[in-house]
Amino acid sequence: MGAAATVARVVLDSPLPQLDHLFDYSVPAELSGQVRPGVRVRVPLRSAGRVADGFVVELAEPDAAFSGTLSAIEAVVSPVPVLTEPVWRLARRLADRSAGTASDILRLAVPGRMVRVEKAWLAAQEQAGDASSDRPSTRAEPPTEATPFPVRGYPAGALEAAVAAGERLALRPIPRLSRLPDGTWVGEWAVTLAALATATWRNGATAIVAVPDHRDLEQLAAALAAIAPASAVVRADASQSNPDRYKGFLAALSGPRIVIGNRSVVYAPAPRLGLLVVWEDSDPLLAEPLSPYVHARDAALVRQELEGCALVVSGLVRSVEAQRLVELGWLRDVGPERAFSPKVVLTANQSASEPAARAARIPSSAWRAAREALSGESGRPPGPVLVQVARPGYLPVLSCAHCGQAARCARCSGPLGQGRAGATPSCGWCGALATDWSCTRCEHTKLRMVTPGSGRTAEELGRAFPGTRVILADGDHPVLRVGPAPALVVATRGAEPIADGGYQAVLLLDGERMLARETLHVAEDCLRWWTSASVLAAPGAPTVLVGVSGDLARDFATDRLVDFAREELADRRQLRFPPAVRLASVTGAEGAVRGVLEAVDPGLLLDVLGPVEVDEKVVRAILRFEYARGADVAAAVRAAVVRNATQRRRAPGGRPGYRPAPTLRVRFDDPEIL
Missing domain, CATH: 3.30.70.120 (Alpha-Beta Plaits)
Structure with missing residues (x-):
């Protein structure tokens, strides 16, 4: 194929669906040595002299049936082939599957160019002797830098062998905390996934691990820091600056790495992909909010099919989607050697006999469990107590004190709430202060509490347990870890910090309010929230679920989480609800x-x-x-x-x-x- 006759097929960086196909451009002689698959280019559009950015997907000979003149590529923006062929195939397949555009997927897969970072990377490649190569270096770092770390709690070598053979697993994790050699406490799931990822990297392949949020990412990073060299781990998440994210992307492009991050990490480049992991795939944070709205689990399933790597879908609660794949035989169910059942106590949401418990609005059994854990009366060492609540804020929901109608903003009809004690109620949507509020139904001007938030709960528990330190953990007060000293930790769902050695008691409040959400996944979400909190308990410490009964509470208390997913899937098949259809x-x-x-x-x-x-x-x-x-x-x-x-x-x-x-x-x- 002669250089002058070469045609570059380019995908444009455009969200317009009518432009979602490859465009042919001629390669000028002066660019013939620079244009290659994967590089960023700038090309003309035949309308009003416009230009567009894009990626070269492939080089081909001109079509003999075409007699016209092709427009020429204007410039090569960067010499680095940032779009790899597997990632392009993945983007095209996902776009076709979801009736979207490939460029929308590529915006998630390929971060924006950072010139200084790229120049430093190219200089390092040149110093390493790779500047003359047509492709980035794919040399893995010396595996001797990592000490072998076997997976614990499963049959010896079974998971490592399954991953090395490219199997697809629905992995049931070990629900407990684990202490790393440096004294850091993390979930045992993080140690398991870190060990599998490190074993994959030691075999000269890339491992990609996607987790929902920064708390999971911190645990996974801590576990990897204990068993893998820092140079082998690449982090890609939304909290990074653009230069740091592009630096990590180029590192992943350079050779086998362990790439960890949030939902978009499933698109990370991998010269040789050996393992894909999706943790807690039922978490809505893994659902992409941007077009074409591809869930990280679905992207991982398609990528595994295209590249033939191993796949692990895992979570403290099995999603109904994963259970469907297990029943189809597409995923193999794998569990630990022995069962790890939490100590769960179910209690009704009734008035307590103790005045302090009534003031804190918790049943007597939950109040006693907290008191014994804080004082050491239970026979275990005194320690912190976790209290999970549904909503952040002080009084996140208010209503009319006379007729009970929900209080709405006079400006935008948003819900009214109170951010802190004594504060003027304000709108949760537009932030307007409700200084002269009156009910639209009865014209009453007094408000009353409907739902207490984390701030109000912390205040009430502080009065119920005088002299005890109270720690508030929610979106406005992020706390990742607490010490082993006695304390009351009031946290919203998903914001629970890890306690060194585990909590001596876990109280799950507002269960009825959590179940009141109108969504198909409400039961699955509640099980995940409750289980995520219960595994933070110390061995033998009680978890008290307040105000919830029935089959869902039974499944949680008896650790029948897989049975719940199986029964939920059967119900959805009858109703023709996803994921049955x-x-x-x-x-x-x-x-x-x-x-x-x-x-x-x-x-x-x-x-x-x-x-x-x-x-x-x-x-x-x-x-x-x-x-x-x-x-x-x-x-x-x-x-x-x-x-x-x-x-x-x-x-x-x-x-x-x-x-x-x-x-x-x-x-x-x-x-x-x-």
Whole structure:
């Protein structure tokens, strides 16, 4: 293939669906040595002299049937091939699966260019003797830098062998805390995943581990610091600065690494991918909020299929989606050698006999458990007590003291709440102060508490246990770790700090309020919140669940979490709810939504729900279909979206120009749509 005749096929960095395909450009002679697959380029668009950024996907010979003249690439933005061929295939497959655009996936996969960081990396590559190579170095660091660390609590060598063989596992973790050699306490799950990732790296392959939030990431990083060299670990998460994230990306591009991060880390480059791990895949933080809304678990499943690496899906509570894959035989269920059941006490949410317990609004059994843990009366050493609550703030929800109607903001109709004791109530949406509030139903002007928040609970517990230190941990008061000294730790769900040695008691309040959420995943979410708190308890310490009874409380107390996932999946099959079936939501102007519905063959669908109005001049329809029909449905929906995007209607008379067609929002597998 001659250099002058080479054609570069480029994917444009554009969210427009009509531009979501490869464009052919000629390669000028002066750029023939620089244009190669994966590099960033700038190319012209044949409209108003515009230019666009993009990535070279491949080089090819000119099409003999084409007799025209191709536009030439204007410039090579960077010589580094940042878009690898496996990541491009993954982006294309996911975009097609979700009726989205590949460029939206690539924005998550390839961070923005940082010139100084890139120059320093290129200089280091040149010093290492790799500057003349056509591809970045793929040499792994010497594996002798890491000491072998076997996985604990499972049959000897079983997990390592399964990962080395490229198996797909649904891993049940060990629900307890573990102390690292440097004295840091982390969840045992972090030690297990760190050991598997390190073993993969020692075999000369890359391991990618995706976790929901920074708390999980800190535990995993601490576990890796104890068993793997720092140079082998690359961190990629939203809290990093742009230069740090690009530096980590280039390090992952250079050779086998252990790459850890949040949901977008599943797109990290890997010269040789050996292991993909998704921790707590039921956590909504792993659901991508940007188009095309691909869940990290789904991205990992597709990438494993494309690259044939090992896959581990794990969590303290098994998701219904993972259970479906287990029942299909796509994931193999693996558990520890012995069961680890927490000591759970169920108690009704009734008035306590002790005055101090009544003041703190907790039952007598929970109050006694806290008192014994703080004083050491239980026979164990005195230590901290964890109190989990549903909402942050002081009084996050208020209502009319006369008629009980929820108090709403006069400006935007948002919910009114009180951030701290004595503060003027304010709107949770716009922040406006409710200085002259009156009820829209009865015109009463007094407010009353509906839901106490973490601040109010901490205040009441401080009065119930005078002289005891009270620690507040929520979004406004982040706390990652507490010491072993006696203290009351009031934390919102998901914000619980780790106590050295574990908590001597765990109180789970507001269970009924947590279950009152209107979502298909409410039971699964509650089990995850409660279990995540219970595993922070010291061995033998009680976990008291207040105010919840029935099958869900039984499953939590008896550690029947897999049975819960199995029964939940069976119920959803009967109702034809996800993940038993797939669904797609189409939101936009009524005419545009109906155009999408008409474009999809009814024979591909189980049924269509709607369209129903969700806002002024905006409607939504939901399509339900079998997994086997997913590719055809996505292709039909995507074609309709492209047609809608390319339509241009003239503006009303007297107004020059055009106005765009109504915007369509398409989302496949929306976890909150039902």
